[in-house]
Amino acid sequence: MTHTGCPLSNGLPTHRENPLDPPEILGRLRSEQPIAPMVFPDGHEGWVVTDYALARELLVDSRLSSKGSLKHLAFPSDRAMDFDFEKDLPPGQFEHMDPPEHTRYRKLLTSDFTLRRMRRLVPRIEEIAADRVAAMRRKGPPADLVHDFAFPMSSEVICELLGIPVESRESFEADSSKLLNLDTAPEEVLGALHNITGLLGKVAAQKSSDPGDDLLTKLVTSGEVDEAELIGMSLLLLVAGHETTANMLSLGIYTLLREPDQLARLRADESLLEGAVEELLRLLTIVHIGVQRSPTEDMEIRGVPVKAGQTVLIHLPSTNRDPERFPDPDRLDVTRRAVGHLTFSHGIHQCLGQQLARLELRVGYATLLREFPDLRLAVPAEEVPMRENMTVYGVHELPVAW
Numbered sequence: 001m002t003h004t005g006c007p008l009s010n011g012l013p014t015h016r017e018n019p020l021d022p023p024e025i026l027g028r029l030r031s032e033q034p035i036a037p038m039v040f041p042d043g044h045e046g047w048v049v050t051d052y053a054l055a056r057e058l059l060v061d062s063r064l065s066s067k068g069s070l071k072h073l074a075f076p077s078d079r080a081m082d083f084d085f086e087k088d089l090p091p092g093q094f095e096h097m098d099p100p101e102h103t104r105y106r107k108l109l110t111s112d113f114t115l116r117r118m119r120r121l122v123p124r125i126e127e128i129a130a131d132r133v134a135a136m137r138r139k140g141p142p143a144d145l146v147h148d149f150a151f152p153m154s155s156e157v158i159c160e161l162l163g164i165p166v167e168s169r170e171s172f173e174a175d176s177s178k179l180l181n182l183d184t185a186p187e188e189v190l191g192a193l194h195n196i197t198g199l200l201g202k203v204a205a206q207k208s209s210d211p212g213d214d215l216l217t218k219l220v221t222s223g224e225v226d227e228a229e230l231i232g233m234s235l236l237l238l239v240a241g242h243e244t245t246a247n248m249l250s251l252g253i254y255t256l257l258r259e260p261d262q263l264a265r266l267r268a269d270e271s272l273l274e275g276a277v278e279e280l281l282r283l284l285t286i287v288h289i290g291v292q293r294s295p296t297e298d299m300e301i302r303g304v305p306v307k308a309g310q311t312v313l314i315h316l317p318s319t320n321r322d323p324e325r326f327p328d329p330d331r332l333d334v335t336r337r338a339v340g341h342l343t344f345s346h347g348i349h350q351c352l353g354q355q356l357a358r359l360e361l362r363v364g365y366a367t368l369l370r371e372f373p374d375l376r377l378a379v380p381a382e383e384v385p386m387r388e389n390m391t392v393y394g395v396h397e398l399p400v401a402w
Contacts, residue, residue: 006037006039007025007033007036008038008048009039010039010041011039011041011074012026012048012074012289012313012315014075014076014182014388014389016386016388020255020258021330022288022315022317026048026050026315026318029048029050029318030051030321034050034054035047035049035301035302035304035306035312040074041075041076042072042073044071045310046312046313047304048312048313049301049312049313049314049315049319050315050319051319051324052319052322052342053322053324053325054302055314055316055342055346056342056346058301058314059314059342059345059349060348063295063296063299064293064296064312065098065296066095066098066102066293066349067096067097067098068096068294070089072292072311074289074292075289075391076182089193089232090197090231090232090235091229092225092228092231092232092234092235093232094106094233094236095236095349102348102349103348105225106352108219108222108225108233109233109352110352113352113353113356114355118355118359121157121160121356122363125157125363128152128153129149129153129364129367130367132149132153133372135152136149141378141402142399143399143400144397144398145249145250145253145399146394146396149249150246150247150250151173151242151246152169153249153360154241154243154246154360155173155242155246156169157241157245157356158237158238161356162215162234162237162238162241163203163207163213163214163215163216164203164216164238165203172196172199174192175192175193175195175196176238176239176242176243179196180239180243180390180391180392181390182391183389196235196238196239197231197235200216200234200235200238204219204220204230204231204234207220207221208220215237219233237352240351243392244286244287244357247286247387247392247393247395248280248286248357250395250398251393251394252277252280252284253375253398254377254384254395254398255280255283255284255332256365257377257400259332262334270366270369270370272334272335273362273366274362275334275337276365277361277362277365278338278339279333279334279338280361281343281344281361282320282341282343283321285317285341285342285343285393287316287343287391287393288317288393289315289391291313291314291349292311292312292313292314293314294308294312295307316345319342320342325340326338326341344357372400372402373402375400375401375402376401376402377398377401378400379399385397
């Protein structure tokens with residue numbers, strides 16, 4: 001592969017022509033070159049996949065490894081050169097492991113994230129959502145839906161699940177934001193990582209002497225992981241558990257407020273909500289970098305020779321806009337049957353917390369639409385700042401009125 005003529009010669013573009021759509025070049029690649037060469041910002045030569053059917057095949061192909069999936073960052077960032085994720089992240093990051101290591105860690109958590117187990121949390125999630133609405137009403141319009149509703153709600157839910165004091169919410173939210181911001185200096189990333197792992201270590205130590213009915217207590221008392229592994233697993237659950245859901249809550253509302261016809265259909269028939277959540281997950285695909293894999297051996301993908309060790313980036317936002325799988329894919333349709341989308345990935349690395357996320361989104365959207373029948377943007381849609389510089393997409397702020 002040579003850099004000359006490579007359609008993506010400096011990684012993935014971060015700018016979007018339309019804030020709700022992936023960059024146009026990726027859509028063109030899907031129709032012309034579903035596996036295309038890409039030069040990562042650090043100079044690594046790899047590939048990007050934009051085709052839905054091919055993505056599903058690759059996500060279950062055991063020849064593609066998840067190890068080292070953070071070695072080459074897809075977006076231009078100083079971290080591409082100055083941060084060693086494999087060295088600086090604590091052990092227990094099972095998202096970036098292969099079996100049998102991945103299996104061992106995930107098995108410890110699977111029973112705690114079943115749909116049946118998550119449904120028991122619904123009354124408490126509804127309570128938290130109602131509390132956030134009450135706080136918004138006391139404050140009065142305009143409110144920032146990101147900081148007044150979405151983040152507090154999702155953070156409080158994950159705090160209760162893990163057993164982390166809710167008083168630490170603002171602290172770990174700020175540090176998580178630094179971890180996910182592509183513009184954060186490497187030394188600040190390390191500082192934020194140190195803060196969160198320190199918090200988790202402190203909480204874990206408390207669970208040893210004062211156990212509770214929570215996930216951290218279960219891990220502490222299991223005898224299956226050491227302290228460093230426990231902290232690494234908890235770090236993954238904490239950051240992913242509040243950042244992704246919070247951003248889907250706020251970005252989903254932003255999208256609905258830009259689509260009044262679809263919003264009206266949803267308000268008129270709340271039975272559409274479950275399907276609308278899947279459609280919003282598909283359309284928005286907030287993990288907008290995608291997932292990365294690396295072949296353990298030389299192989300061919302759709303006739304393209306891919307060398308062992310080259311990074312294959314599966315761009316989930318593009319795969320979820322594949323017209324072969326989802327007709328008229330760029331249009332929001334709350335009546336669409338969007339099952340099978342790849343927002344939560346596919347295969348053994350499919351998102352562990354997806355059922356919790358779905359329930360939080362259903363409760364969050366339903367609460368907001370029910371309690372604020374006149375909810376509207378307080379600024380023009382084009383003035384809402386988008387999270388182009390973050391590894392999880394969304395809006396930085398969402399001023400609303402009612």
